[in-house]
């Protein structure tokens with residue numbers, strides 16, 4: 001899968017993608033990430049990308065021309081790609097949308113604005129406008145990295161452990177269970193006995209109960225379409 005990122009801060013993207021799961025997927029050739037500096041698609045000597053908003057108001061707005069020139073440059077190879085604009089006003093990004101992007105798109109262009117946003121006319125050239133949450137960031141780059149990271153984790157072979165992506169919380173419809181590792185006793189804080197028992201059936205049940213308990217407490221909105229067994233466990237918790 002190929003990601004092409006349009007931004008005025010390429011170093012934000014380039015720094016992050018070298019590490020962790022993304023770094024490994026890049027080294028395996030499962031993923032390719034190309035970053036384009038929008039300033040390279042300007043036509044003035046100052047490489048200007050923003051201007052004052054028509055109609056007045058605080059802050060600056062990013063001009064359409066660099067986005068248009070960059071998008072036309074990418075489209076010149078006539079290969080299909082999904083163009084995604086990051087924005088606080090976009091469609092909410094979820095694990096389900098990450099799965100959809102992974103399944104449907106061989107290549108994605110992630111368009112990152114800054115300042116108070118970008119000229120509305122850029123939207124005529126994009127397929128999706130996506131928000132990663134109900135909070136305002138300073139630009140689209142972090143949102144682009146969230147999308148890249150969550151989509152790459154879903155690509156078969158990217159994690160090196162097929163179960164991880166499938167086992168990831170949200171995939172199952174509820175939050176994750178608690179995790180523990182050595183030491184067994186840290187300043188009197190002990191690992192739950194059941195996890196030391198070696199009884200895998202008991203451990204699985206304990207983990208399911210804990211996951212449902214966490215979900216009931218923090219994200220009851222996720223508790224839909226539970227299996228009869230999960231519903232029974234949930235009722236015991238209430």
Ligand SMILES: COc1ccc(Cn2ccc3ccc(-c4cc(N)[nH]n4)cc32)cc1
Nearest residue numbers: 086087088113114132133135136137139140
């Ligand atoms: C009040 O209106 C504003 C509008 C934009 C901004 C800063 N900004 C500029 C481009 C850009 C792209 C994405 C995002 C973003 C995405 C999510 N989920 N939160 N924030 C933020 C962005 C500040 C304020």
